[in-house]
Amino acid sequence: MKKRFLYHDLIKYLDHKNALVITGMRQVGKTTLMKQIFNEVHFPKLWFDFDNPLDMLHFENIDYDAIYNGLLKESSLKKERLFIFIDEIQNLPEITKIIKFLIDKYKVKFIVTGSSNYYLKNLFPESLSGRKFLFILPPMSFKEYLFFKDKINEDEASGIENNIGNVSIDLSLLEFKKYEQEYKEFMVYGGFPEVVTTENILTKKEVLRNIFASFFEKDIRLLSDIKDIRELRDLILLLVPRTGNMLDLTKLSSELGVNRVKLYDYLEFLQGVFFIKLIPKFSGSVDRSVAGGKKVYFSDNGLLNIIGNVNDGQLFENTIANQLSAYGELSFYNKRNTAEIDFIINKEVAFEVKLNAVESDLTRLESICNRIGISKSFLISLNFSKAARTIYPISL
Numbered sequence: 001m002k003k004r005f006l007y008h009d010l011i012k013y014l015d016h017k018n019a020l021v022i023t024g025m026r027q028v029g030k031t032t033l034m035k036q037i038f039n040e041v042h043f044p045k046l047w048f049d050f051d052n053p054l055d056m057l058h059f060e061n062i063d064y065d066a067i068y069n070g071l072l073k074e075s076s077l078k079k080e081r082l083f084i085f086i087d088e089i090q091n092l093p094e095i096t097k098i099i100k101f102l103i104d105k106y107k108v109k110f111i112v113t114g115s116s117n118y119y120l121k122n123l124f125p126e127s128l129s130g131r132k133f134l135f136i137l138p139p140m141s142f143k144e145y146l147f148f149k150d151k152i153n154e155d156e157a158s159g160i161e162n163n164i165g166n167v168s169i170d171l172s173l174l175e176f177k178k179y180e181q182e183y184k185e186f187m188v189y190g191g192f193p194e195v196v197t198t199e200n201i202l203t204k205k206e207v208l209r210n211i212f213a214s215f216f217e218k219d220i221r222l223l224s225d226i227k228d229i230r231e232l233r234d235l236i237l238l239l240v241p242r243t244g245n246m247l248d249l250t251k252l253s254s255e256l257g258v259n260r261v262k263l264y265d266y267l268e269f270l271q272g273v274f275f276i277k278l279i280p281k282f283s284g285s286v287d288r289s290v291a292g293g294k295k296v297y298f299s300d301n302g303l304l305n306i307i308g309n310v311n312d313g314q315l316f317e318n319t320i321a322n323q324l325s326a327y328g329e330l331s332f333y334n335k336r337n338t339a340e341i342d343f344i345i346n347k348e349v350a351f352e353v354k355l356n357a358v359e360s361d362l363t364r365l366e367s368i369c370n371r372i373g374i375s376k377s378f379l380i381s382l383n384f385s386k387a388a389r390t391i392y393p394i395s396l
Contacts, residue, residue: 002148004033004193005157006137010111011040013133019099019110021089021124023117024137025274025299026219027211029193030113031087033137037111038085044075045083050091059092064101068108086112090119096128103131116219118272138274139300140191141326142183142396148196151182167395176384179394187319190302208306219273226269231258235266239276239296240308244317246293246334247278274299277321282331282344282372295332297321316382316393317342317353323396324351339368350377357381357390 006022010033013020022030038047048055058074061067075082084102089095089112102108114120117136124132140148147157189195189204192211198204220229235256242252253263270276278294297318298304304318324330324343333341333350343351352365357379369377379390 001032001036003036004029004137005141005144006135007033007036010037010135014041014109016133017103017107017109017131019103019112019128019132021120021132021134022111022113022137023115023120023134025139026115026214027192027194028137028139030115030137032193034085034087034111034113041083043080043083044077045085046071046075047085048087050086050088050095056092059095059098064098067098068102068106071108081107081109083109083111086110088113088115090114090116090123093123096124100128100131116273118269121272136274138191138322138325139302140193140196142186142191142323142394145186145191145196146179146182148193149182151179167391171392171395173384176392176394183394187301187315188305190300190304191322192300192302195302204302205306208302212303212306215273215275226266231256231262232266232269235263236270236275237308239270239298240304240310242296243298243304243310243314244295244321246295275303277325277330279321279330279332279343282333282341282347293334312382313355316355320351320353320380320393320396323393326396333368333372339371341365341368344374348374348376350374351380351391352377353380354385355382357385357387359387362387362389 010020010022014037022034024030038045048058050056058070059067061070071077071082071084086095099110099112103110114123120134124134143152143157146152147154189208192207194207195204198207216229216233220226220232226232235252238252238255247267249260249263253260256263258266267276267278271278275298277297277299279297281293298307299322301315301319301322304310304315310318321330321343324345328346331344331347333339333344341350342353345351350365350369352361354361362377362379365377365379369375377389379385379387380393380396381387381390382393384392
C-alpha cells in the first residue's frame with residue numbers, strides 16, 4: 001500500500017521518547033498511516049481503537065502501574081521497549097495522565113491519532129509539555145495526488161521537499177501540459193484519499209457528501225458544546241461565497257443572526273477541526289496599519305464544491321491556499337482595498353494568483369512588495385503564461 005509523505009517524517013521519531021500524535025480532519029488517512037507505522041515496528045506492540053469501549057478498559061484503572069503490568073502481560077514483553085498505538089484518542093481524555101506516567105517511568109512509546117486539533121489542544125495539557133510531537137495530516141497535496149494516481153513514481157515522490165525555493169518556474173508548454181488535466185480534476189474534487197483513489201465521478205461526490213455528513217455527526221456532536229448545529233451549518237453556507245475574501249464579521253454576524261462572540265467561537269471551532277483556514281493580514285515592520293481582518297479558505301476543494309458554488313477564480317485561489325500552506329505561515333496584504341497581495345509566505349515571499357497571469361501583474365506585485373519590504377515575488381497562473389517569474393500550480 002502506498003504511503004502518505006508524512007509517513008517518512010514520522011518514522012524518524014520512533015526512537016525518541018516523545019509520544020507521536022497524528023491529527024487532522026476525518027477520513028484523511030490517519031488510521032491507515034498509523035497502521036503502516038505499526039507494521040514497521042518490530043518491537044513488542046499493542047493496538048487499541050478507542051471507538052471500541054472494550055479497548056478503553058485496558059486504561060480504566062486508577063493504578064497506573066497495574067495498567068502497565070496488564071499491557072506487559074498482553075504484549076509478552078521481555079526487555080524490549082513497549083510500543084502502544086491508540087486510534088481515536090480523544091474518546092478517553094484522561095489518557096493523557098497515563099501517557100505521561102508510562103513515558104516517564106517505563107519509557108513506553110505512544111503513537112496515537114486524534115480527529116481534531118481543536119479538541120487535542122485541550123486533551124494534551126501542559127503536563128505533556130516536552131513529551132509529545134504533534135503532526136497534522138492534511139488532505140493530499142497535488143504531488144501526493146499524482147503519486148497515488150500512478151503519475152509519478154516513488155523516487156520522484158520521495159524527493160519532494162517543502163521548500164518553496166525548489167519549485168520550478170517558467171515551465172515549458174510541454175511540461176505544463178503534462179499534468180494539466182490531473183490538476184483540473186484535483187481542483188474540483190480535492191485530496192481526500194478515498195476520493196482520489198475512486199475513479200467514478202458520481203461515487204467521488206457521494207464519498208464527499210459522506211465526509212461532510214460525518215463532520216456533523218461526529219466532530220460537532222462529540223468535540224464541541226455547540227447546541228444549534230443549524231447555525232453552524234448556515235455559517236458554513238455563508239462562508240462559501242466568501243471564499244478568498246476578507247470577512248466582514250459585523251455583516252456576517254447580522255446575516256447569521258448571532259452575536260460576534262458566538263461567531264468568533266464558531267469560526268475558531270471550524271478552523272480548529274481543520275474545516276477552514278483563516279489567513280491573517282500581513283503586518284511587516286514598514287506598515288503596521290494593515291493588521292487585523294482575515295480571509296477565509298476551505299481546507300479541501302472537494303468539500304467546498306459539494307457544499308456550494310464558487311467561481312473559477314475562487315476555486316483556483318482556494319487550491320493555491322492549501323498548496324502554499326505546506327511551505328510555511330501564510331498571510332495576505334491589503335491596504336484599504338487599493339493595494340493587495342494574495343499570499344505571503346513567512347513574511348518573505350509574495351504570490352499573486354491569476355487564472356491568466358500577464359506581465360503587468362508582475363509589475364504591480366513588485367511595486368507593492370518594494371513598499372512593504374519583500375524582496376521575492378512570483379505570479380501563480382492556472383493557464384499557460386509568457387509572464388516572467390510565473391509558477392504553475394502543478395509544480396507546488
